[in-house]
Amino acid sequence: MSAADRDEPTGDDAVRAGAMHRLLRDDSSRKRFLKMTGGTAAAGAFAVLLAACAGEEEEATVGKDVPPTGRAGDFAILNFALMLEYLESDFYEKVVESGMLSGPALDMAKAFGEHEREHVVTLKTAIEAGGEKPVARPRTTFPLDGQREILRLAAQVENLGAAAYLGQATAIQSEDVLVTALSIHTVEARHAAALNIATDQEPVPFGGAGLARPAMMAAVLETVKPFIAS
Amino acid sequence: MTPQPVRRLGAIEVHGMTRSAFLVRSALTAGALYGGHAVGPFARRAFAQGGGDAEILNFGLMLQYLEADFYRQGLELGLTGQVRTLATDFREQEQDHVTTLTEAVTGAGGRPVPKPRFEFPIEDQGSFVTLGMTLEDTGVMAFNGAGPKLKSEAALLGAGRIVQVEARQAAALRLAAMEKPAPDAFDETIEMKDALAAAKPFIEK
Numbered sequence: 001m002s003a004a005d006r007d008e009p010t011g012d013d014a015v016r017a018g019a020m021h022r023l024l025r026d027d028s029s030r031k032r033f034l035k036m037t038g039g040t041a042a043a044g045a046f047a048v049l050l051a052a053c054a055g056e057e058e059e060a061t062v063g064k065d066v067p068p069t070g071r072a073g074d075f076a077i078l079n080f081a082l083m084l085e086y087l088e089s090d091f092y093e094k095v096v097e098s099g100m101l102s103g104p105a106l107d108m109a110k111a112f113g114e115h116e117r118e119h120v121v122t123l124k125t126a127i128e129a130g131g132e133k134p135v136a137r138p139r140t141t142f143p144l145d146g147q148r149e150i151l152r153l154a155a156q157v158e159n160l161g162a163a164a165y166l167g168q169a170t171a172i173q174s175e176d177v178l179v180t181a182l183s184i185h186t187v188e189a190r191h192a193a194a195l196n197i198a199t200d201q202e203p204v205p206f207g208g209a210g211l212a213r214p215a216m217m218a219a220v221l222e223t224v225k226p227f228i229a230s
Numbered sequence: 231m232t233p234q235p236v237r238r239l240g241a242i243e244v245h246g247m248t249r250s251a252f253l254v255r256s257a258l259t260a261g262a263l264y265g266g267h268a269v270g271p272f273a274r275r276a277f278a279q280g281g282g283d284a285e286i287l288n289f290g291l292m293l294q295y296l297e298a299d300f301y302r303q304g305l306e307l308g309l310t311g312q313v314r315t316l317a318t319d320f321r322e323q324e325q326d327h328v329t330t331l332t333e334a335v336t337g338a339g340g341r342p343v344p345k346p347r348f349e350f351p352i353e354d355q356g357s358f359v360t361l362g363m364t365l366e367d368t369g370v371m372a373f374n375g376a377g378p379k380l381k382s383e384a385a386l387l388g389a390g391r392i393v394q395v396e397a398r399q400a401a402a403l404r405l406a407a408m409e410k411p412a413p414d415a416f417d418e419t420i421e422m423k424d425a426l427a428a429a430k431p432f433i434e435k
Binding site: 115118122182213214 | 319324326327343379394398399400402403
């Protein structure tokens with residue numbers, strides 16, 4: 001989870017608690033934080049990635065240097081989420097097809113894959129219902145190399161997914177979108193915890209602390225780039 | 231191993247109750263059956279002040295007091311193996327949540343609610359795991375329900391960072407109980423008043 005590590009803005013517990021306290025009181029640091037979470041760089045990176053995976057006929061909602069806010073921003077976030085869910089859904093599909101998993105690991109991959117498919121359908125429907133254009137399903141490629149490595153990769157993908165949703169929470173304007181995003185966020189977290197346990201890692205992998213780390217959009221997109229087939 | 235009230239309630243079909251509200255109630259002891267509005271003196275105190283973000287954050291604080299104390303009491307039962315490790319780690323994480331939310335309440339201009347005394351119907355590792363799983367699942371639903379009502383982005387981020395950990399704890403305890411770590415594609419939400427009613431049987435008079 002190096003992406004989330006890089007994005008972690010604070011160190012120990014006291015600093016973290018203090019930072020939250022400060023953010024609650026200080027409007028300028030809140031704005032600074034918001035800029036960090038949904039800033040120009042991320043929107044730009046997203047546009048590049050969308051162009052790469054969507055092909056020339058596809059134009060997504062993010063594509064300008066200035067990140068959209070409000071309604072447009074929410075749809076950009078929904079499309080970002082949809083892209084991640086496409087990746088995860090494809091991942092589990094290929095994993096199950098590979099025949100490399102067996103027993104409880106295979107059952108888990110099937111169950112989690114079904115959840116990701118449901119996330120895809122829900123996000124795509126929400127975007128279309130809003131009259132916006134969903135991103136195209138990217139062509140994916142994953143290094144599948146036996147059960148152990150697959151589970152480790154799955155854990156990595158799910159931990160990143162959870163961090164990605166958390167990173168967008170404060171940028172979402174619509175309460176409905178937020179409710180949906182949060183209810184997916186905690187399911188990604190459940191997947192991540194189960195896969196961490198399956199790979200002998202801690203279910204709550206934040207160095208003993210009780211606060212999860214958000215990942216910013218640009219870092220997430222950078223991390224998933226190798227999984228997008230060019 | 232499963233506490234009887236939990237198992238019994240899980241089999242009851244309750245007419246007209248949403249699945250999530252039912253889950254919360256089925257989760258808890260028979261004391262929770264007397265309805266979603268039976269909120270005790272403690273809960274009213276939590277709601278009497280502030281309003282807005284401070285009220286929601288105090289609600290979260292109360293749930294984290296409860297969870298932290300649950301792990302503390304569980305560890306006194308003499309848990310063993312992996313469950314003991316989980317309980318030890320989770321107790322620390324809940325304490326972290328208590329600290330974060332206490333500061334957040336103050337930051338939002340409220341007064342943190344005092345910590346109540348809790349009592350849990352746990353007597354062995356099995357009943358600990360079953361109730362723990364339920365408390366964490368309930369915590370996830372409660373935070374997911376209350377979080378979107380927060381006005382401050384910083385408070386929302388803090389709640390999000392906490393709820394992700396709650397979900398991870400829930401998944402780990404579910405695995406320890408031989409249950410599916412993620413039973414559905416979406417986690418449902420519950421209202422604060424229902425979560426408080428569900429917590430009430432564990433608060434000592």
